[in-house]
Every structure is written in structure tokens, then in C-alpha cells.
Amino acid sequence: xxxxxxxxxxxxxxxxxxxxxxxxxxxxxxxxxxxxxxxxxxxxxxxxxxxxxxxxxxxxxxxxxxxxxxxxxxxxxxxxxxxxxxxxxxxxxxxxxxxxxxxxxxxxxxxxxxxxxxxxxxxxxxxxxxxxxxxxxxxxxxxxxxxxxxxxxxxxxxxxxxxxxxxxxxxxxxxxxxxxxxxxxxxxxxxxxxxxxxxxxxxxxxxxxxxxxxxxxxxxxxxxxxxxxxxxxxxxxxxxxxxxxxxxxxxxxxxxxxxxxxxxxxxxxxxxxxxxxxxxxxxxxxxxxxxxxxxxxxxxxxxxxxxxxxxxxxxxxxxxxxxxxxxxxxxxxxxxxxxxxxxxxxxxxxxxxxxxxxxxxxxxxxxxxxxxxxxxxxxxxxxxxxxxxxxxxxxxxxxxxxxxxxxxxxxxxxxxxxxxxxxxxxxxxxxxxxxxxxxxxxxxxxxxxxxxxxxxxxxxxxxxxxxxxxxxxxxxxxxxxxxxxxxxxxxxxxxxxxxxxxxxxxxxxxxxxxxxxxxxxxxxxxxxxxxxxxxxxxxxxxxxxxxxxxxxxxxxxxxxxxxxxxxxxxxxxxxxxxxxxxxxxxxxxxxxxxxxxxxxxxxxxxxxxxxxxxxxxxxxxxxxxxxxxxxxxxxxxxxxxxxxxxxxxxxxxxxxxxxxxxxxxxxxxxxxxxxxxxxxxxxxxxxxxxxxxxxxxxxxxxxxxxxxxxxxxxxxxxxxxxxxxxxxxxxxxxxxxxxxxxxxxxxxxxxxxxxxxxxxxxxxxxxxxxxx
Amino acid sequence: xxxxxxxxxxxxxxxxxxxxxxxxxxxxxxxxxxxxxxxxxxxxxxxxxxxxxxxxxxxxxxxxxxxxxxxxxxxxxxxxxxxxxxxxxxxxxxxxxxxxxxxxxxxxxxxxxxxxxxxxxxxxxxxxxxxxxxxxxxxxxxxxxxxxxxx
Numbered sequence: 001x002x003x004x005x006x007x008x009x010x011x012x013x014x015x016x017x018x019x020x021x022x023x024x025x026x027x028x029x030x031x032x033x034x035x036x037x038x039x040x041x042x043x044x045x046x047x048x049x050x051x052x053x054x055x056x057x058x059x060x061x062x063x064x065x066x067x068x069x070x071x072x073x074x075x076x077x078x079x080x081x082x083x084x085x086x087x088x089x090x091x092x093x094x095x096x097x098x099x100x101x102x103x104x105x106x107x108x109x110x111x112x113x114x115x116x117x118x119x120x121x122x123x124x125x126x127x128x129x130x131x132x133x134x135x136x137x138x139x140x141x142x143x144x145x146x147x148x149x150x151x152x153x154x155x156x157x158x159x160x161x162x163x164x165x166x167x168x169x170x171x172x173x174x175x176x177x178x179x180x181x182x183x184x185x186x187x188x189x190x191x192x193x194x195x196x197x198x199x200x201x202x203x204x205x206x207x208x209x210x211x212x213x214x215x216x217x218x219x220x221x222x223x224x225x226x227x228x229x230x231x232x233x234x235x236x237x238x239x240x241x242x243x244x245x246x247x248x249x250x251x252x253x254x255x256x257x258x259x260x261x262x263x264x265x266x267x268x269x270x271x272x273x274x275x276x277x278x279x280x281x282x283x284x285x286x287x288x289x290x291x292x293x294x295x296x297x298x299x300x301x302x303x304x305x306x307x308x309x310x311x312x313x314x315x316x317x318x319x320x321x322x323x324x325x326x327x328x329x330x331x332x333x334x335x336x337x338x339x340x341x342x343x344x345x346x347x348x349x350x351x352x353x354x355x356x357x358x359x360x361x362x363x364x365x366x367x368x369x370x371x372x373x374x375x376x377x378x379x380x381x382x383x384x385x386x387x388x389x390x391x392x393x394x395x396x397x398x399x400x401x402x403x404x405x406x407x408x409x410x411x412x413x414x415x416x417x418x419x420x421x422x423x424x425x426x427x428x429x430x431x432x433x434x435x436x437x438x439x440x441x442x443x444x445x446x447x448x449x450x451x452x453x454x455x456x457x458x459x460x461x462x463x464x465x466x467x468x469x470x471x472x473x474x475x476x477x478x479x480x481x482x483x484x485x486x487x488x489x490x491x492x493x494x495x496x497x498x499x500x501x502x503x504x505x506x507x508x509x510x511x512x513x514x515x516x517x518x519x520x521x522x523x524x525x526x527x528x529x530x531x532x533x534x535x536x537x538x539x540x541x542x543x544x545x546x547x548x549x550x551x552x553x554x555x556x557x558x559x560x561x562x563x564x565x566x567x568x569x570x571x572x573x574x575x576x577x578x579x580x581x582x583x584x585x586x587x588x589x590x591x592x593x594x595x596x597x598x599x600x601x602x603x604x605x606x607x608x609x610x611x612x613x614x615x616x617x618x619x620x621x622x623x624x625x626x627x628x629x630x631x632x633x634x635x636x637x638x639x640x641x642x643x644x645x646x647x648x649x650x651x652x653x654x655x656x657x658x659x660x661x662x663x664x665x666x667x668x669x670x671x672x673x674x675x676x677x678x679x680x681x682x683x684x685x686x687x688x689x690x691x692x693x694x695x696x697x698x699x700x701x702x703x704x705x706x707x708x709x710x711x712x713x714x715x716x717x718x719x720x721x722x723x724x725x726x727x728x729x730x731x732x733x734x735x736x737x738x739x740x741x742x743x744x745x746x747x748x749x750x751x752x753x754x755x756x757x758x759x760x761x762x763x764x765x766x767x768x769x770x771x772x
Numbered sequence: 773x774x775x776x777x778x779x780x781x782x783x784x785x786x787x788x789x790x791x792x793x794x795x796x797x798x799x800x801x802x803x804x805x806x807x808x809x810x811x812x813x814x815x816x817x818x819x820x821x822x823x824x825x826x827x828x829x830x831x832x833x834x835x836x837x838x839x840x841x842x843x844x845x846x847x848x849x850x851x852x853x854x855x856x857x858x859x860x861x862x863x864x865x866x867x868x869x870x871x872x873x874x875x876x877x878x879x880x881x882x883x884x885x886x887x888x889x890x891x892x893x894x895x896x897x898x899x900x901x902x903x904x905x906x907x908x909x910x911x912x913x914x915x916x917x918x919x920x921x922x923x
Contacts, residue, residue, distance in 0.1 A: 009862055016870030017858040017877060019809020019849035026808035104792070194813050194821055194871040194905050244811070244871030245905050277814040483869030483906045662865040669908035670868060697818035697903065706896035708909045 003495040003502050004725050007662035010488040011507045012242065012481065023244050024198040024214040025274050032200065033062055035262045035273035036106035038096040038113050039283050040088035043352040043690015044135070045117035047087055050096065055112040060105030063265040066096035066113070073228050073257060076323035077146045077159060079138055080355075082257045087120065089137055089317030090354050091691045092282025099262050099271055122690040125185070126312035126349035127291045129157035137317060137350035149612050150323050157350040159319035162330035164309075164344035164402045164618035172306025172341030176297025180377045184370040186757035188289040188314055188353050189682045191360075192702050195244020196280040201259035203268030207232065209260065212239045216251040216480055217521040222513050224253050225260060238513040246482040247674070248358030251523045252285045252321055281695040285357030286684070288325055289314030292370035296339075302384045304393050309333050309344040311367060316355035322348045325356060327613065328454035329363035331622045333402050335371035336415050336450035337393040342402055344618070352690040358523060361732045364451045365675055365739055369757060372447035372740025377753060386744070387428055390448050391419045395628070401452075404619045410721040411625045413654025413728060415448060417716045418630040421652045422446065425712050426632035432748060436636065442647065444634045445745025449736035452623030453524035453729065457610035461530035462517030463538045465494075465601035471566045471580030472504040473542075477531045478519030481509050484731050485663040486527035492659060493532050493724050497539045499564035517604070525729025528659065529624065530605050532724030537603025549583045549596040608722075625720045627728040629653035631737030633676070633709070637749035642761040642768070644746065646676060646709035649738065654716040656728035668734035669711045675738025677703045683758045778842050782807065783851030791838040797831075798822045800838035801848060809849035809874040813903070820902030823875035824848045830882040830898075849874035856922065857881050860915040868906035876902050880916045888923040895920075 015021035050066045069085055072078040084095045096113050100106035121135040128134055134157055138144075142154030150160050173179075199213040209231060215221055218238040226233040243250060255273055262271040275284060290313055297306040311329050315322030330346035359365075375393075379386035394415040397407045405411070423429070426444055434442040464476040475494060479486050487507045495502035508516070519531055547558045550568035554561070554576065562571045569577025578587075586596040613620040632650040637643075649672050658664050681701060685693040694700045713734075719726025739757060747754045752767045780787050782805060789804040796815075801807045801824070813821030815834045822833045825847040852858060857880045860866070867873040876899070883890060883898045890898070895916060904912060 007865070010865075012870070013862045016867055016873050017849075017861050018852070019807070019874045021870050021873075022808065023811075023871065025812070026802075028803070028808075104794070192903075192905055194819065194869065194903065195811070196813070243869065245869040247905075274812070277816065277819075483867075485868065666865050666868060666907060666911060669910060670906045673908035674905065696816060697814045698816065702903055702905060703909070704901075704903060705899040705909050705912065707900075711908055711910060 001496055003492045005658050005661060008488060008492050008502055008660055010485045011491060012509050022241050023195050024200065024212055024241055027200065027212060027241065029270065032270045032272050033099050033101060033266060034103040034106045035259060035271050036098045036110040037094045037258065037273065037279060037283060038110050039279065040084065040091060040093040040095055041691070042088060042117055042119060043091045043122045044120040045088050046120060047084065047095070048116040048118050051114040052096065055098065055109045058105065058109035058112060060101035061098060061109045063099040064096060065261060065265055070261060071228050072144065074318055074320050076150045077144050077152055077319045079144050080318040080320065082261060090352055092354055093317065094258060094283055097258055097262055099266050119689065123157060123351045124686065124690065125291060126314045126351060129349040129351050130312055130347065137352060151615065159315055159348040159350055160323045160326055162327050162346040162613065162618060163616060164330050164333060164342055165616065166402060166404060167341035169306060169341050169343055173297050175299060175305040177300050178381055179295060179297045180374055180381055181295040182374055182377055182755060183293050184373060184755045185291040186289055187683050187686065188316065188356065189287045189678060189684055190281050190700060191247040191249035191287055193245030193247055193249055196275040196277055197250060197255050197284050198272065198274040199255040199259040200270060200272045201256070201263040202270035203263050207235050209236045211256050211260065213256050214243050214250055215240050215256070216243065216246045216482055216523055217253065218480065218511050218513050219478060219518045220521055221253050221256045228257070240480050240511040242509060243480055243482040247360045248362065248523065249285065251521055252357035254284055277697060278695045281700065282354060282692055285320065286316065286354040287359035288322060288356035288366065289353065290366045292367065294370050294374040296374055296378055298378055298382065302378065302382050302389045302392055304337055304339050306341040307334055307339045311346040312349050313347065314351055314353055314356065315348045316351055316353040318355040319348055320355055321358055322356040324454065325358065325363045329367050330618060331403055331454050332364060332450060332452060333367060335368055336395045336448050336628050338395050338399040344402065354692070360671060360674060361451065361736050362454065362524060364449060365678065365736045368447065368449050368736050369739035369743060372737065373743050373755065376744045376747065387419060387423060387446055391416055394419065395450060402618065403613060403622055405621050413626065413628040414716055414718045415628040415630065418628055418652040418654055419448065421714055421716060422630040422632055422650060425652060425714055426634065426648065426650045439638050439640050440636055441639060441749055442634060442636050443745045443749040444632055445741045445743065445748065447631045447737040447740030447744060448629065449733065450626045450628045451733060451736060452626045453526050454622045455524050455526065455607070456520065457607060457612065459520035460604060460606050461519045461534045462604040463531060463534040464517055465538045465542050467580065467584035467599055469581060469585055471584055472506060474506045474508060475535065476508050476516050477535065478511055478516045479527045479531045480511055480522040482522055484527065484667060485660065489528055489659045489663065490531060490535055493535055494539055497536060500566050504566060525731040528727055529723050529729060533605035534603040536724055537605065538601040541603060542599060542601035545599045546580065546583060549587055550578050552595060553578060553583070553587050624722065625728060627654060627733055629733045629737060631741045633738065633741040633745050635745045635749060637746065642750065642764040648712060649676060649709045650712035651734045651737065652714045652716060653730060653733045654718050654728065655730050656720045656723060657717060657726040658715060659725060659727050664730055665713055667731050668713045671732060671734030672711060672738055673703050673708055675735035676742060679739035679742040679757055679759055681758045681760060778839055780841055780846060781844065782846045783848060793839060795838045796834050797836040797838045797841050798833035801833065807848045807850050811871055811874065820879060821872050821875040823878045823902065825878055825882050828882065828885065830879045849878055852877065852881060855881060856919045857884060857915065860918045864911045864915040864918065866907065866911040866915040872902060872904045876904060876912060883916065884919055888920065890920055
């Protein structure tokens with residue numbers, strides 16, 4: 001292969017190193033007004049009074065929205081008012097929106113809005129929310145409009161309940177000689193994309209609604225604005241330029257709604273809302289938290305015979321995407337291990353925390369922490385090497401998943417191969433623990449993961465190809481360039497298929513829902529799989545059209561024609577042929593007669609054979625394939641003060657096939673970095689009022705330069721036969737095993753079992769103190 | 773709201789702008805001059821996405837008022853043309869989403885000029901003031917070291 005696998009430089013690289021790359025907030029005009037949101041200072045409180053009188057008198061103010069009952073929003077359950085009325089359910093919830101001429105004026109006016117609250121009891125955790133006498137976050141849960149497959153339980157804080165029932169539990173427990181049981185938990189945290197969310201809305205005199213937004217889901221914005229506000233979908237145009245990092249956080253639709261309402265309030269003038277970092281952390285949806293209970297039964301060889309799992313997901317104040325997250329967590333609830341007898345209850349719980357959006361890995365890094373710590377506890381109990389235990393239980397073809405999908409040679413990667421490679425990569429045979437001196441010790445921890453993409457069974461992707469008159473090709477795809485380089489890889493795929501120079505393929509980076517064919521959402525590591533398939537179909541379309549016209553001009557059957565280097569030529573006489581530039585806009589004979597016409601290629605893709613899950617057993621096919629991976633983390637731990645340094649982190653992922661080497665490595669290392677930060681330091685600290693105490697990058701600290709470990713990354717290649725060039729998704733997977741591997745390393749290092757995140761020295765110390 | 777007219781030396785040009793006393797340099801260069809390469813990320817000096825170069829030193833433009841820049845030479849990412857560090861960022865895949873990139877490059881650029889022989893500790897001391905959420909930092913390390921090695 002000529003282009004596939006090569007480290008082709010991303011198409012927008014020059015723009016990004018010169019400051020010319022434009023993100024949503026970089027689009028500005030003199031007529032644009034500024035929106036400023038007033039947010040709730042409490043986790044749970046009744047709104048007694050909103051006084052906007054003084055604020056309205058402030059200079060530059062055009063409109064103030066507050067206290068109004070707008071239609072409820074929310075993807076599975078419509079439980080969320082765009083602006084809170086009656087009560088607030090989380091710290092950071094939007095209550096009022098000020099539209100003014102400048103950001104400064106909007107801010108000044110927003111500061112003058114006086115809101116009187118009456119505090120309500122706060123639901124601090126999913127486990128508290130689950131108690132019978134817990135305060136209710138939504139008193140009228142039964143009255144909300146909801147999707148068919150969602151099952152909220154009125155009178156409780158349960159937004160949905162996904163059940164997995166597989167095999168025979170009694171048989172499983174009988175066959176087990178040993179059991180382990182443990183609880184794990186961690187609070188919500190944040191995505192911290194460097195670009196805070198930003199949306200601009202404008203309503204033209206003919207009713208056309210134009211929205212520009214930093215989103216992973218511009219097509220979903222369009223659908224939801226239609227659904228929520230009964231607008232004409234054909235008149236909603238959503239544009240998304242480059243996005244400055246997303247990580248799942250920009251797959252939810254929130255700020256777009258406020259900008260739309262804001263513009264509507266000022267006669268359709270353009271209104272921009274840019275989140276401050278504090279608003280981005282507090283108001284906009286966050287990374288989900290989890291309370292998990294895991295119970296495994298195993299035989300004397302460590303083969304897991306049975307599992308009982310309960311996940312209480314911290315959906316926060318509104319269910320939005322947390323319903324899907326709860327489902328995804330159930331679908332792969334066991335981690336990448338074959339467990340035939342299984343019972344899992346996955347609940348989406350309402351709490352008074354910021355509500356959840358997807359986070360890179362979509363529930364998998366979270367459940368993986370609980371599963372992988374339990375695996376180590378089992379290994380310890382049975383005195384089996386933790387790596388060997390994982391190898392013995394590894395999922396593979398012939399097994400079925402928790403939702404009873406039969407795995408074959410294509411729809412699952414080779415986990416055992418990943419484990420074997422990891423073993424070499426992290427020099428497992430040298431031993432898990434290495435004494436440095438009487439204080440320092442170096443310890444390794446390992447973990448594994450798997451993931452399918454729980455997405456809508458009818459999720460579409462489309463691609464259009466057009467030509468320039470020099471024979472070069474333009475790709476139009478609805479994939480958003482959020483940093484993953486997907487659009488550059490699409491160009492590589494096309495170059496490979498057409499055997500042409502990738503420099504002669506141009507990619508439209510921006511998405512415009514009116515002219516770009518829909519790509520469902522840029523999520524779930526499914527960009528290449530879906531858009532790549534659509535692209536290959538469009539390529540076939542183009543090839544067919546090029547051959548058709550060339551066959552007339554060359555007076556040769558289509559079947560005798562080959563394509564390469566932007567030419568169509570005779571297979572047995574390559575010198576006889578035509579350059580694309582001579583036929584892509586029709587062919588003109590010397591006398592002026594012309595045939596053919598502009599060549600436009602189209603292709604589409606829809607997921608095959610996905611199903612909804614059976615409400616009683618969970619049986620069903622949630623996603624197309626399972627990517628598997630094995631991980632290791634090595635820390636240098638100080639036994640005196642419980643601090644530690646990340647020395648090495650390793651990931652071996654079955655990628656199927658590498659499409660762009662450096663880009664793939666970058667995705668994996670970046671995900672690992674994010675996973676280590678989630679595991680080791682990132683969390684929301686709440687007070688008794690449910691207030692997040694650290695909504696700033698000074699107190700909420702992602703990894704900084706030099707705090708990263710040495711990364712060891714390698715790939716296993718088990719092609720997915722359905723995917724373009726066999727490639728499996730790889731955008732998320734580096735992250736998934738980091739919390740488990742770090743937790744396992746530190747548990748061994750400190751000599752205590754660690755059950756919470758983030759794994760900060762204070763947590764280790766407290767756990768140690770509690771034990772002694 | 774008090775406004776004043778000031779002259780700013782930006783990227784070698786003298787630019788006259790009207791600002792409030794409270795306007796940050798970031799707000800002025802983005803909003804008044806249309807130089808949107810410097811990005812707001814936290815407006816609190818924590819992330820470095822807005823880093824520019826002021827009289828040779830990297831400066832977080834969200835922490836400096838526009839009026840403080842009078843009489844100083846300001847260089848933004850738009851003022852860099854074909855520098856080795858820009859090329860090194862491309863070759864080493866030292867960015868993904870690209871949002872932190874202008875700030876990182878401006879910081880690296882100043883580092884290379886001020887400390888052409890920077891060791892690991894110096895590089896860390898300088899670059900830990902910026903946050904990149906996409907990469908794992910090794911690509912950025914390779915990029916900056918590749919330029920330093922050529923010096």
C-alpha cells in the first residue's frame with residue numbers, strides 16, 4: 001500500500017501553526033451581540049425570586065431571559081429547562097441569559113441580576129440517590145416526554161435501568177471455589193478541551209436559523225432544535241469550523257439552545273455565547289462519575305464463572321446523554337473477559353451534580369477501573385499472576401458478549417496477543433516490584449479493556465466527491481475535525497483506493513449541515529469506520545463514471561480500463577489513456593462536441609444489523625465490533641509520603657490496521673495522558689451545598705509538560721473485515737485502561753486496596769490510615 | 773466606560789486601537805486587530821493558549837492589559853513566518869486540535885531565542901506553563917528539541 005499507514009501530514013497543519021486556523025469564537029462581526037449566562041451558585045435550591053430590574057437598565061443591554069418556561073430539552077428524557085425555572089438542580093445551572101452589545105456590558109448587567117434561593121437537601125452521590133428516602137431531583141419524572149427504550153422510575157432518582165441477564169447464576173456460583181466482592185467510586189470530572197464551548201446563533205428575516213458552534217454533533221443540533229422548538233428543519237443550518245478539542249464533551253447540545261433563544265429575543269440578531277473556563281466546567285455537561293459494586297466467582301484456575309455487577313452512574317441533574325452512557329456501560333460491563341453467567345444492573349441516577357455528557361471512552365474507562373481492580377483482587381486471592389489471570393479469561397472469537405453477540409475472527413480483536421506483547425513491552429518478567437531504596441519503590445500495574453460503540457442503529461454517514469478542473473478531488477464529509485485527523489485519513493483512504501497522490505486530494509474541513517452530507521456525530525471512534533465506508537462507496541461511484549466516459553473516448557470496454565496517478569488507461573497499454581482533467585468535467589472533441597459532464601461521486605453508509613437491547617435480558621447487538629487493548633503503568637512510589645511519579649505507561653491495542661502511523665500513535669498517547677490525569681488527579685471537589693470548589697485550571701489541573709510518563713505504544717493487527725482497510729477505531733482506547741493500571745500499581749506499591757479516584761497521595765494515605 | 777486611543781507595535785506594524793482601560797491585550801489583539809491566533813482558554817494565566825511575545829519574552833496576553841503594551845514590541849503567532857519551530861511542530865505531529873498550538877509555539881519560539889542551549893530542566897520550566905490536552909507532550913518535546921539541536 002502506498003498511502004495507507006504513512007504518516008501523512010494533516011491537511012490543516014499550516015493553518016494550525018500560523019494562527020490562521022479558525023474556531024467558532026474566531027468568527028466575529030461588528031453586529032454580533034454577546035450573551036452572558038447567570039449560573040446557579042448552589043447544587044439544589046428553590047428559586048424564590050429573580051429580579052432583573054436593575055440589570056435591564058444597564059448600558060448596552062438588549063434583552064434578558066429569565067423565569068420563562070421554554071420547552072424542556074434532553075436527548076432521551078426531556079427533563080431539562082434551557083434556563084432553570086422553579087428550582088436549580090446543580091451548581092452551574094443556567095438561570096438567566098443577558099444579551100448585550102459587548103461581552104463586558106453583558107457581564108456587568110448579569111452581575112446586577114438578583115436571585116433569591118431557598119436551599120433544598122442535596123443529593124451528593126448516585127448511591128445516596130439510590131436510597132429509598134433520598135430527596136428527589138425530579139419530582140415529576142413520570143410526566144416527562146421520553147424515548148421508547150428509556151425507563152425512568154417515577155418517585156425515585158432512577159432515570160433509566162438497563163438489565164443484563166445471561167446464563168445461569170446458580171450454576172456459576174456452584175462452579176466457583178472463590179469469590180471477590182468490592183465497591184468502587186469516583187465523582188464527576190471534566191473534559192477540559194482547550195477551546196471552551198462557543199455558539200453563535202442568528203435568525204434571518206425568512207426564518208432561516210443559522211448556528212455556528214464548536215460541536216461534535218452539528219447534525220444533531222439541527223435535529224434537536226427542530227424537535228424541541230418545532231422549527232422547520234430545512235431552515236436550520238449549522239456550521240462547525242475546526243473544533244479545539246472535544247473528547248465527548250461537545251457531543252451534547254446545550255449552548256446552541258441558549259444562543260438560539262438569545263437571538264430570538266433580539267429579533268434574530270446574531271448572538272454569541274462563549275463559555276468562560278468556569279462556565280465550561282460548571283454549566284456545560286461534565287465527565288460522568290460512578291458508584292460500582294462488582295462480585296466475581298472463579299474456579300481454582302481463576303476462570304471467572306459468574307459475575308454480579310451493579311453500576312450506579314452519576315448522570316447528574318439531567319439525564320441527557322447519561323442514559324446512553326448507562327446503556328454502553330451495561331453492554332461491555334464485564335470488561336474484556338468471557339463470563340457466561342452474568343447479572344448486571346446499570347442505573348442512570350439523578351444527583352445534584354453537573355450533568356454528564358460522553359467522555360472519551362463512553363463509560364468504558366470508568367467501568368474498567370472497577371473491573372480491573374477486581375481482577376487484581378481475584379489474582380491476589382488465588383495467588384495467580386495478574387497478567388496470567390487476564391490471559392486465561394481473555395475474550396476471543398467463539399465467546400459471546402454480555403448482550404449475547406457471538407464474536408468471530410473479525411468483530412473482536414486479539415486480546416491474548418495484546419497481553420503477550422504488553423508483557424514484553426513492560427518487561428513484566430523482571431517482576432512487578434523493584435526496590436530503589438528504603439523510600440522509593442518502582443511498581444507496575446496492568447489492565448485490559450474492550451469497547452464497542454453503542455450508537456444509534458440507524459446512524460448514517462455520507463460523502464460527496466467533486467472534481468477540480470485540474471483533476472484533483474474535493475472530499476465533503478460531515479465528520480468534524482476535532483483534532484483526530486480523521487479528515488486527513490479520509491484523504492489517504494481515497495488516495496489509496498484511486499492510486500493517486502494524496503496532495504491532489506482536498507478536504508473541506510468545515511461542516512455546514514446544508515451542503516455537507518450528514519455524518520451522524522463525530523464520536524465513538526467511528527469516524528473512519530462510517531465515513532470511510534461512505535467514502536469508498538463514493539470512490540467506486542467516481543471510478544465507474546471515469547471509466548464510462550473514458551471507454552467512449554478510448555473506444556475500449558470499461559472492463560479493460562485501469563486507474564492510477566489521476567489517469568484512466570488501458571490495462572495492457574498504459575500509454576493510451578486520459579488524465580482526469582480531460583474527462584472530469586466532460587470530454588470535448590476537437591470540433592467542440594462534448595460528452596459526459598461534471599463527475600460527482602456519492603457514497604453512504606449505515607450500520608448493519610444493530611438492534612435495540614431486550615429490556616429484560618439486554619440481549620441485542622449494540623455496536624459493530626470490539627477493539628481490545630492491554631495496558632501497563634509503572635510508578636515510582638515514595639513510601640514515606642505516598643507521592644509518586646509516573647515513569648512509564650504502555651498500551652498495546654489491536655488496531656486492525658494502521659492508517660496513519662504518527663497520527664495513530666498521537667491518538668493513543670494523548671488518550672493515555674488524559675486517562676492518567678483522570679485516574680491520578682482530576683475530579684470535582686464538592687462541598688455540602690453541592691458546589692464544585694475547583695472550577696479553574698489552577699485548581700483542576702490536567703497533566704502539564706514534563707509530568708507525563710514515557711509512553712510505550714504498540715499495535716496488534718487483527719483486521720476488521722467490515723472496516724476500511726481493516727482499521728479499528730483508536731481514538732479512545734489509550735485512555736480506557738489507565739485508571740485500572742494506575743490503581744493496580746499504586747495498590748501494590750502502597751500495600752492497600754485502592755477503590756476510589758483520583759489516586760492522589762492523600763487518598764492513599766487515608767486508605768492506609770483507615771486500615772491500620 | 774472610559775476608552776482611550778493607544779498605539780500598539782504588533783508584528784512590526786504600528787496599530788492604533790481604541791480600548792477600555794480594563795481590556796486585556798488578548799481582547800485587543802483578537803477583537804480590535806483581528807489577530808485571532810492567540811486563544812482564550814482560561815483568562816486566568818493557567819493554560820497559556822493566549823501566549824504572545826512581548827519584547828522577546830513569552831507573555832500570557834490574558835494577564836496583561838492592552839494599555840501596558842504601549843511602547844513594547846508585541847509579536848503574535850501571525851508574526852512568525854516559516855520559523856523552524858513551526859515546521860518542527862508539523863513534522864513531529866506536535867498538535868492535534870491546534871487550539872493550544874499558537875501559544876505553545878510562541879513559548880517555544882521565545883525559549884529557543886533566549887536559551888538556545890536549553891537543557892531538559894529549562895525546557896520543562898518554560899513549557900509547563902502551557903496546557904495541551906490532545907497530545908501526550910512527547911511530540912512537543914521532540915519538536916522543540918529538534919530545533920534546539922540544530923542550533
